[in-house]
Amino acid sequence: MSIHYSKDHEWINAADANSAVVGITVHAQDALGDVVFVDLPEVGKTFSQGEVAGVVESVKAAADVYMPVSGEIVEVNEALRDDPSLANSDPLGAGWFFKVKLSDASQLAGLMDETSYNAFAANA
Template sequence: MTTKFTSDHEWVRMEADGTATVGITAHAQDALGDVVFVELPATGRSYAQKDTAGVVESVKAAADVFMPIAGEVVAVNDALVADPSLANSDPQGAGWFFRVRPSDSAQFDALLDQAAYDRLLGDA
């Protein structure tokens, strides 16, 4: 499974079944502080790349979650809605936000790999 990143601090992991799991990066959750609320997209809804697909709120700020690749949302993480702190404790595991069936695999390929994301963070 390959994980890529966006400059908006979302991560995207391609799964074996062809779906992509999306969440916020450790850097994003660290910058936000304690996450207290998440709003996730509706299952079955299609989004274009860079559309706002959700919201994450913390004790410090609120931020939009952007769709890193175009596609249809096929699942959301109900456990995250019930316990938003999962975004802090396990941002790239149990704290995932939603899964999408991509409509354009080239968009995934164009995202940042780990080295490029690390360089982005180094420049921040």
């Protein structure tokens, strides 16, 4: 499928209609600065779209990580827990936060594509 973006600066890459990978955007990690800690959700926990699923802390601030879609956490990025700086060095790759089993894939349609997100982030 494709990468979508939330107004809360999360990205979600839906591999198919059932599962997706979630992380924070380049804009978010730029605004936060050096990430020093991540609090990842518990595997097996279910969240509704917009709920806080984790926290990312930097030398400047702490920010909530919101669920861009409803679903169940099926995996967390243990490498990110061990090395939070991955959220800065590779936010769209090795710095992913968690994988989710989608409850309602139609929620993806309500998120932004890359062009829309870039315009949104430029004014954020």
